[in-house]
């Protein structure tokens with residue numbers, strides 16, 4: 001039986017994905033607060049320690065959790081909250097599960113085709129905070145993290161892919177202006193299709209060797225050019241490792 005770890009398991013896409021995986025008889029470990037608070041380094045480390053102690057082999061890790069905030073908020077570690085939750089937390093969790101994911105484990109990170117430039121110094125600067133900019137940057141960081149991880153998988157035998165669910169009805173943008181929420185709701189759909197596509201990516205033998213790809217649903221799509229700069233990807237990896245004090249520099 002395949003073991004799949006899912007973050008954001010209480011959210012619209014996360015909960016539907018847990019159901020889709022269970023339907024296919026996967027053993028699902030859904031991680032949500034308070035067991036895992038991705039905005040807290042200590043919480044991520046504690047959850048990873050527990051998984052490393054109990055989980056045996058992890059066949060897939062689905063990084064689904066995310067937050068959007070319109071006002072500046074600081075994480076317990078002093079980082080802007082979206083940077084901490086959407087990028088640094090999943091970055092650290094994935095790295096700490098390295099041994100459990102070895103031998104072809106799949107890491108799927110749910111994101112969007114964001115073209116926002118990722119400048120960590122700007123994201124850390126409260127005076128330059130803009131909610132949409134920071135959110136977009138964290139989603140671009142998800143792409144860059146995925147492509148760098150896929151490249152590193154030559155040393156660490158893991159498959160890394162990014163996934164865009166399309167517009168799905170959820171409360172993710174609850175802090176956005178009413179007009180944006182209304183317009184998005186009109187064109188968004190339920191989470192079932194995205195959940196099934198994610199379950200395919202996590203479990204299907206057809207994707208056993210797929211790595212470094214960006215999917216929209218079941219289709220491979222071109223990532224934004226801005227996410228493909230390998231020097232920037234490597235620099236983001238090193239800076240992120242530094243911020244979360246990741247030892248070993250995988």
Ligand SMILES: NC(=O)c1ccc[n+]([C@@H]2O[C@H](COP(=O)([O-])OP(=O)(O)OC[C@H]3O[C@@H](n4cnc5c(N)ncnc54)[C@H](OP(=O)(O)O)[C@@H]3O)[C@@H](O)[C@H]2O)c1
Pocket residue numbers: 007008009010011012013014032033036037038039040063064065066067085110111112164165166167168169170171172173188
């Ligand atoms: N919906 C869309 O149209 C759309 C489009 C493109 C990409 N996406 C991506 O799809 C993913 C899921 O989005 P969704 O629409 O399903 O959002 P959602 O319903 O708001 O779910 C967000 C999930 O993230 C969790 N979360 C938030 N902060 C957390 C933290 N500090 N620690 C741990 N978990 C935390 C939430 O947990 P709580 O229940 O504890 O708050 C919830 O389970 C996100 O990565 C999003 O960027 C969504």
